[in-house]
Structures are given as structure tokens and as C-alpha cells.
Amino acid sequence: MIFDMSERFVKNIMLNKVIEVENLNVKYGKQEVLKNFSCTLPEGAMIGIIGANGSGKSTFLKAIMQIIPIESGKVFFWGKSLKEVRSQIAYLPQRNSVDWDFPASVLDVVLMGLYKEIGWFGSIQKRHKERALFYLEKVKMADFAKKHIAELSGGQQQRVFLARAFAQEAKLYLLDEPLSGIDATTEEIIMENLQSLNSHGKTIVMIHHQIETIENYFDYLLMIRSGKIIAVGETKYVFTPKNLQATYNEAKVIS
């Protein structure tokens, strides 16, 4: 397993840069949330972003996707601007940013991910619905297609949103806490799918909270504290007690 991972590193990782961030600064009002943030993330890796609450992890993803305005700095995806490669990127926001009262079924949500195919003004065809069902099946949610999105449990909702991200058929997936507040079965289903995508050369960047699973899930890590990078690099080199302490400002046990 370790050998496989290293081999993959040699093949893909380090050769291509998927995200390059130069001196990114982001403010909420007068508060600086990201300060001179610079990093390079490699293509084809499973990349984890870790840090305490309020450290700027979600802000980082939102800023590079231009969901929130940036003060200064540059962001490139595969050396290009977001505008040029937007369709190659799938972003999964946190669950609390969604309006759960909206009259939308599970199928409607996944169909959103097919926006490139359907077009802004096109009508939804049978083949689009079949595609959406295919992605729902991947996360074992096809039986719930007709349900209102608010009728599902937190874990089920997360799976549906992941199916929407898969439907985007992107090269890069930016996931904001896809594993928070879900049960073990859902976590297993989500990780199986993400690892399968990754084994097909897709880059996964996800914000993560469980220290115990970091080494299993990620081959690259971005560690953040108070809007600054503590460490960035291959997990085997940067996932150290010293960096963890610096990231969380307290001792965390690596088991």
C-alpha cells in the first residue's frame, strides 16, 4: 500500500501542480482571515486540509473558487485562471450553506451537477435523469430520488451532495467537510467513492477533522492555523506531533 502510494507520487504527484496560490490575502470586514497564504498542491493526490475551527480552511476553498472576494494574491489551477478551467472543478460546500426548505427533490439536487450537459436554458431529458440516478446509485441513494431533500438524515444529504459533485465529472474536487456529522457507514461509502476517483487520477482536496484517519486517507496535507500555513507537504513528512501542536495549539496524539 505504501509502495503503491509512493509509486503514484512518482508518476503523478509533484510533476503537475493542480493549485498554485501566491500571497493570498482575505479579509472579513477588518479581520484578516488568510494572511500571505502561498502554497502549491500536486495533481492526482488525496489532499487533506486540517486546522482548528476558524483557522481559515473553508475561507481558503471559497476564496480560490471566488465565492468570496480576495484582498490580494493570485490563484492558478493547472497554471490557468479559474475562469478558464471552472468546468473542471467540482466544489462541495458545507451543509449549513444550503436552504433545506427549498422545494427540491433528491434527483433535482443531483441534476444540478449536470449543468454543463443540460445548459442554462435547456430542458431536462430522460437521459439526464438516468445519469443522475447512476450517480445516486454510486452513493447508494437511488431509492431516495423522489424524496424532498430535507426528509433525509444528515449523512444521506451528504451522500446526495457528493453524488452531485460526482455528476460534475471534474478533474479536481474541493470538498468542505464532507465527513462531518455523518455515521460510519456513510463515511465508508464516501471514502470508497473518493478513493476510486483518486485512483483514476482525479485530485481530491478536502477539509478534514478527524486526526485518527489522516494517515489513512491523505497522501498530502495542508495544515493551517489562524490563516497561516503551518506545514504543507506529503503526509509522511509533515504529519508530525510538532506540526500538529502548532496547528491546533495543543498536543494531539498521533496513534
Add this chain to the structure above:
Amino acid sequence: MNNLWYVLIGASLIAITASIVGVWLVLRRESLRSDVISHSVLPGIMIAFIVFQEKNLWLLLLGASVSALVSLLGIDFLQKHTKLKKDTLLALTLSFFFACGIWLLVKIQENKNAAKAGLEQFIFGKMAAMLPQDIFFALTAFLIVVIINFLGKRWLFYTTFDKNFAQSIGCNYQLTSILLTLMSIVSIVVGLQAVGAVMMSALLITPATLALAIEKKNLNKVFAWSIGINLMVVLLGTLLSYFLPKTPTGAWVVMVASVLAFGVFLRK
């Protein structure tokens, strides 16, 4: 075709237009915005009358639209430059513009120009005053809203349901807000004469709220319910005021809609 038919066709067009816009306003939690628009059109109507000295509907409604736009831009400006909360700002702006409108109306009433008669209809509404040419105006507004809704529906859906995701795929949230504001102004302005400034927002919000309480899963069905309820309420209100000539249409419509709403919500 007798006058009642014109009134019923006009009322139906106004009802459908308001229903579509109302659903989006309720879904985006912007209901109060419609109240601001419907009240802030009044000074625009009065100023247009003072300037042109005639009751040309197009000119009056142009004044109404400009006035509504100024009030909304004013809210955005104050939101950026003060620490007042949005609902406070909306309430303040609404009452300020309405007060200006009433003040101007009273001044116009003192004037000897005979054309002033009927200006007060913009406050309480009079569906029976609808003329054949007003149908054309209602049809124009109906078409504008239907076309914007048809073209912008997916953008409005995505930005309302999941704003961050929508922005990540390149949906312009600001643009959808502008489209909704435009639809709101058009639908409110066209209903003013019929329902009146004071009650116009109820025509948008009450049927939409009812529709959302009845149908929770399918957006198209929500639109259908909203349109159905609104048609029923507006036609009933119009007929009541038509056959009881000295009663205001707007008040009938709002009373019918509210009784229906209370009934449905209390049963749920």
C-alpha cells in the same frame, strides 16, 4: 366585449405575474422587499403627475419604477454605510417613501387640475377602473416576468437553494438579485392601479406562502399552486368589488387571500 371581461382578463394577468415573482421572493426570504417596492412607488407616481400634468399610465408607472429603484438603491447604500440591520432599513425606507407619496398626493388634491381625479386609486386600488388599454399594459408585464423567469429559472433556483455551489459553477448571484428586483418592480407596478400600493405585496406573498405550505417537493408545482390560488383570490375579490361598487378591490383580494391562508395554516 363588456367591461367585466376586460377587468377579469387584466386581473388574471396581474395575478399570474404576481404569483411567479411571489414564489421567488418568499423562497429568497425577500418578502419585505416587495412591501418596500409597493410603498415606495407612490412619490414617483405623484412626481410624474406633477411634471407631466396628465394621468398617462405609462408616464405614471415610469415614475413609479424610478421611485422604487431609488428606494432599493438607497437601502443598499445605507446598508453599506450604516450599521443598521436590513429589516430596520427596509421598514424605515418604506415608511419614508410612503409618507412622501401621501404628502404629494394631498398637495395635488389641492390643485385645480381636473386630471388629478383617480390618483388615490394607486393607494387602495380599483380593479373596475381597468380600461381595455390597461390589458395591454398587464400583458406586457406578464410577458416580461414569464420570459425572465423562463430564462433565469435555473440560475434563480441554484443561487437560492445553494448559493455557494451556484457561485462555484459561475452563477452570478448579483445578477439573479437584479433580475428578481426587476421582476418585482414590473409585477408590483402593473398591479398598483388594480390592487393599490398598500395591499400589493399581499398579492405576491400570501398565495406564494400558501403554495409553499401545500407543495414542498416540486418547484413547478409550487408555481402552479401559487398561480391557481392567486387567480382564485383575485377573481373572487374583483367580482366582489364589481358587484358591490363602493368597496375597494385590493381590500377584498387581501381579505379573501388572508382568510384562505389562515384556514390552511390552522389546519396544518
